[in-house]
Amino acid sequence: MNRPKKWFLLALPGLLGFALVYIVPFFESTYYSFLSDIFSKVFVWFTNYKKVIGNVYFRLATRNTAVFLVAGCFAVMLISVIVSYCLLLSFRNSSIIKGIMLIPFLIPSAAVVSAWTKVFNPIYFSYKIPDRGVGVFLAQVPILAIFIWKNCGLIIIIINTAMQRVPDEITEASKLDGAGALKRLTRIILPVIRPNLFFALMLTMTESLKIYKDCYLYYKTDYPPEGAYFLQNYMNNHFAKLDYELLTTATVIFVIVVGAVVGVFYHRQSEGRFCD
């Protein structure tokens, strides 16, 4: 019975800090989202929510963010798993390779974006891609490339490290049973490292939500092409316009949606782990 108490006491400073820096401001923001504005402070219930949800640009931003999140996370995870497995097979435990992998993550966005504008001409992606249908998502291609390039290295390190911890006995035994490299990956290694994959996925999702800076640097405008207008653009523009009530409303909706998605993932992951 003493154990939980002890752990709680140890975690208390962290929890307090988290509450102070994240939870309290979030509840304050939630309060603002029910006000007409922060000066008159007239309580307007869900008016701001109706306004934000009904706004075509909020919906556009949400759609684009969701598309980017799915595409970005899928691409990063897929590439990372493949590269990690290749590394595992060929350069097991190479710290130099790992160091190199980290470099893109450490380079400042301004330098990264500047280099990528040489690869993807901003004029083409700003003005010459289709402005309707699926073609609008072409505007996300350069941002996606920057995102993949920046984040793959870190995720590869996480996954590769996890793969290295899979006991050799299991893989050796499967080899004797005639399992090929692909089968070993899909049937043994990935199920074993599922918690690590979940962590990597969460990290990738978090990073994908921070892509605004790169998007802004690439397109150099508050209003990028339709397909690259993300939720952060919507929020930042309202911040610049001092529409804090709309900004906080969008934030609350965003947190609820992201919380729900993460919750579902976490639940699935927990179920899987318990089954194992």
Next chain:
Amino acid sequence: MNKLILTVCLILIVLWLGSCSKTEHEPQADNVAGNDYFSQNTKMATLDVRNIYYQSERVIDVMDIRRDGSMVFTSMGESGARFTGSLKNGEERIKPTDLFIGFIKYFTDEESIITYNAELEQLELRDYDMELQRVLVEDFHSFEIKDIILKGNKAYILNVKDNPYEEEFHDIESDEGDGYVDYGERMYCLDLKTGEMTDTGITNVITLCDSSDSYFYLYTHQGEHYQISVYEPDKDKIVHTVQMDEAGYLFSVAVVGDRLYFTSMNFEGICSMDMTTKEIRTEVGDVTTYRQCDFDVIDDSLIFLDRQSMSVITLCTSNGSLSSGRKTAGIENEESDVVIGYMDAYNIPFSIAELESKSGMKIGSYSSPKLSDSGFYEKMLIKLMAGDRDVDVFILGTSGSYGAKLCQDGVCLPLDSSDVISTDNSKYFDYISEFFKTSSGKIWGIPLLTDIYVLAGFPENINSAGMGEESLTDFSSMLSAIDVNNITEGIFIPGDYYGYELLCNYTSNNKPVDYDTDLFRRYMKSMWDGWTMYGDYGYENHPLLGKAYKYADKSETGDQHIAAVENRLLVDRNTTLFNMVSESDMLNYPDIFNEAEVIPMPLLSDSYKQIVHVNLVAVINPYGKNKDKAIKLLESLSELIRENGTNGLIYKDITNYGQGFDTESEVFRGLYQIRENAIVAESGIVGDIYTNEIPAYQRGEIDLDTAIKSVQRKEDAYRNE
């Protein structure tokens, strides 16, 4: 093995980080150890006390300080004239004068000062009542006197004879890349007894620096090297030189003990260098000085003018201090009645001291030392929105996207409770009055600075060039008239400024803005087609406006050019047709403009209204600690601004204009007529269009339809998101 490599790497990183400090360099071999020229006043080797000596109510241009703590200065005043003043213990000693004083300096220990009379182009000796004692030198042409050093009967003058912006000069980034800019400085020697002026022949002098001994120092750039030299007046020559490439281009220099104190473009704040080891360290970080006369050394103190806060600050050792005259002003605002937040002293169109005197309140300022210039308004607004209580009155611009929130939704304290402000508001032109009311009709602020662009022209020259005044009704007819009549000189309209103004005018006259119109297409084609380049204020590149402009050196950048034009507005009365100028220029330079006629700016359509830019407003923080006092202060400020006339022509009734205006003049009447029927400018996404679509279109990377489609998409998002 891995651990070993890691350890070695860590050591290397630590060593590298330790060696790359910006302000510390390895000792150099070519030192001047033991040199007597650099060993005076060693007490000041360490400066560790900072005192605010005096906080100026004016923007100081040139400053000189005496040993007794009194200060003499020239300052920028209204209408471009310069006033001089002097203070001792904060009290004025010398009567202000309306003489155009270009430089001022205390004359040794006598009760007199040396002034450069810029109008008569002569160096003069004046008493403290500013009465002329005698003329030291006549016909002394100077664009800028950078410093004067007095040694016995000789005055050494560092002079820039001609306007360097009119000559080809070295660009900071070009040539050897060491940052040296040759402004044409030359050192002259004046015999104060005989009045004989001799050219020492020493050029490339960046600054002069006095010493308490018989010699003084010159900081120069010779043979691709920066160096500090010791000049012996008795021998009339340089007797010692030390290479100073480590320090680079310096603005202000003082030599104390074996250390060189300086401000430079390469280092922030005031730094000092050990002349022996060449080690550099930062003494004070958050200050700005950029002229040699901003530095003074008295006893064991370095006194300097911080141009961010317009404060004279003393640096001294913990034991040493100025013997008299020092007072500590409340930069921390602890004793102030009201705190005003503004960008810097240059930014506000009134003097804090005048406002203090008018309101009877002690004003604290919350300016650049606490908030850097970059993103100043945004930072102030964030403070405002976050409910910060530090600042009572904010002085802000309205051009950003936050402007709408300020104006329409009233994030500031309503001012309707003040009869003075309400009455003032009712006196404004209706469109100004409405602009300062929220959507619910409450007054949210007062205007401090408004402006409008017009053409200042000479109708007879316009007619004789074949253009005719009717061709200035809109921009198409103007360009067409320039083209048809093959005008090759006499018109100054910077294409990029004009293009921006037209775009602002278009968005302000059309709400919601529809860019897919013939008018906008015509604007894009006429204004932006055919330019050879963009981005360097390329006014000369516009096919027609550039051709019609023949005044200045084409190598000038836009800003230099504008400054040059302001200095010699309508310099050539015979060939000038018209210049694009601001209302404030026309009002501030009546002598230059009294012959010119005010012509409304040709717009995209003759049915469009001219736009007034509301550049600066004062608002009250609803969370401020002293709201009642802040309202009283705004009442005084409103009155002061009206008297000074810096808020532009905003009153309906001509009798409301203060003494600063000649309401009978043609210029005033012309401007007033334009103001009567104008609207307030709204920039919206103009800045975005200007940095994205227009350059892309101009470079031929996108066609007109694509540009219009993109601009319209941004406009829709801006309005509807």
